Amino acid sequence: MNTFFLLMAQYSGQAVIPIDTVCRDYLHLTVEKFKIKRLSGEIDIPVIRLGTPSQKAALGIHLNDLAEYIDKQRNIATTEQNKLMNRSTR
Secondary structure: OOHHHHHHHHOOOOOEEEHHHHHHHHHOOOHHHHHHHHHOOOOOOOOEEEOOOOOOOEEEEEHHHHHHHHHHHHHHHHHHHHHHOOOOOO
16 A cells, blocks of 8 residues: 555645644644654654744645655554564565
8 A cells, every 4th residue: 555645535635734634643642742742853754834934834744744754653663563573574
């Protein structure tokens, strides 16, 4: 399966998903907690500022970036699971 295409279907082809939607659907964090974790480097995902370059501009995450983040997290989880089960990671 391709994460990007699944997300595209989930979000009706939107290119940029509002940050509050991503936080609700995938990160299970408030927007404020997400911002803190992102600024500390705990969450590595680019955030797009839409509209005017001000503090009040809408924030979102590009579909490609969300798909890459999900896939990266899956790879990390798979590697950890393989180590736990003493499997080779060839």
